[in-house]
Amino acid sequence: GEDVEQSLFLSVREGDSSVINCTYTDSSSTYLYWYKQEPGAGLQLLTYIFSNMDMKQDQRLTVLLNKKDKHLSLRIADTQTGDSAIYFCAPEQSYGGATNKLIFGTGTLLAVQP
Amino acid sequence: DAMVIQNPRYQVTQFGKPVTLSCSQTLNHNVMYWYQQKSSQAPKLLFHYYDKDFNNEADTPDNFQSRRPNTSFCFLDIRSPGLGDAAMYLCATSMGGPRYEQFFGPGTRLTVL
Numbered sequence: 001g002e003d004v005e006q007s008l009f010l011s012v013r014e015g016d017s018s019v020i021n022c023t024y025t026d027s028s029s030t031y032l033y034w035y036k037q038e039p040g041a042g043l044q045l046l047t048y049i050f051s052n053m054d055m056k057q058d059q060r061l062t063v064l065l066n067k068k069d070k071h072l073s074l075r076i077a078d079t080q081t082g083d084s085a086i087y088f089c090a091p092e093q094s095y096g097g098a099t100n101k102l103i104f105g106t107g108t109l110l111a112v113q114p
Numbered sequence: 115d116a117m118v119i120q121n122p123r124y125q126v127t128q129f130g131k132p133v134t135l136s137c138s139q140t141l142n143h144n145v146m147y148w149y150q151q152k153s154s155q156a157p158k159l160l161f162h163y164y165d166k167d168f169n170n171e172a173d174t175p176d177n178f179q180s181r182r183p184n185t186s187f188c189f190l191d192i193r194s195p196g197l198g199d200a201a202m203y204l205c206a207t208s209m210g211g212p213r214y215e216q217f218f219g220p221g222t223r224l225t226v227l
Contacts, residue, residue: 004156031213042118042204042218043157050213088156092213099145099164099210104156 002026004105006089011111018079020108022072022089029091032065033102034074037086046074046087076110084112117141118219120205126225127195135190135222137205146188147216148180149204157204163188164210192224200226 003025012018024032030051035043049056049063049072056063062075072089089105119138127133137146145164149157161170163182177199179191192199202223206216 033215035218040221040223042120042220043206044218045215048213048215099162099169100208100214101159101162102157102216104158106156107154 002103006105018076120219143207147206
């Protein structure tokens with residue numbers, strides 16, 4: 001099955017950029033997602049990238065995809081204390097029909113120091 | 115606002131006592147998913163419904179069952195909870211198919227005493 005790995009912890013200062021990295025094994029993923037989870041809460045979709053793209057920018061968020069190396073990253077510019085949360089990388093797998101399945105990474109805890 | 119609602123937010127049960135968790139949606143989505151998330155771990159898919167079609171993940175224990183009586187509601191039944199079933203249970207919905215985003219509810223935190 002698919003393996004999705006992330007570094008466990010990242011600490012940055014407020015105003016700096018954060019880069020969260022993810023590696024995965026299944027090269028057939030068509031869409032790759034980033035979700036944010038605040039303490040005790042559900043998952044919030046942040047952004048996604050289609051597999052034929054190298055980069056996608058969405059306000060403070062930049063997603064980079066290296067398909068050859070199966071590496072995905074999320075850059076948060078001007079990181080704020082409100083960005084402190086766990087970030088999950090989630091490549092999508094198809095069931096071959098009408099539904100898709102997300103394989104979540106191990107999650108990266110982002111701690112933003114004021 | 116269209117949303118995914120989970121009740122209760124916190125559930126305490128006793129070892130071996132059946133428990134049911136509830137999920138409802140106002141998005142009219144075809145697909146409803148149940149995930150289990152243990153402390154400091156990634157969410158793990160248990161099963162999903164596409165309309166009335168049930169799809170179980172290969173490694174989901176038999177102790178976990180699900181019902182979807184209509185489009186809006188989906189239930190997770192744990193027949194005999196063990197201590198290892200203590201977790202956050204997340205419900206999600208989507209239209210189905212690639213690129214359709216999954217919308218998550220806030221989760222139900224299950225404690226097993």
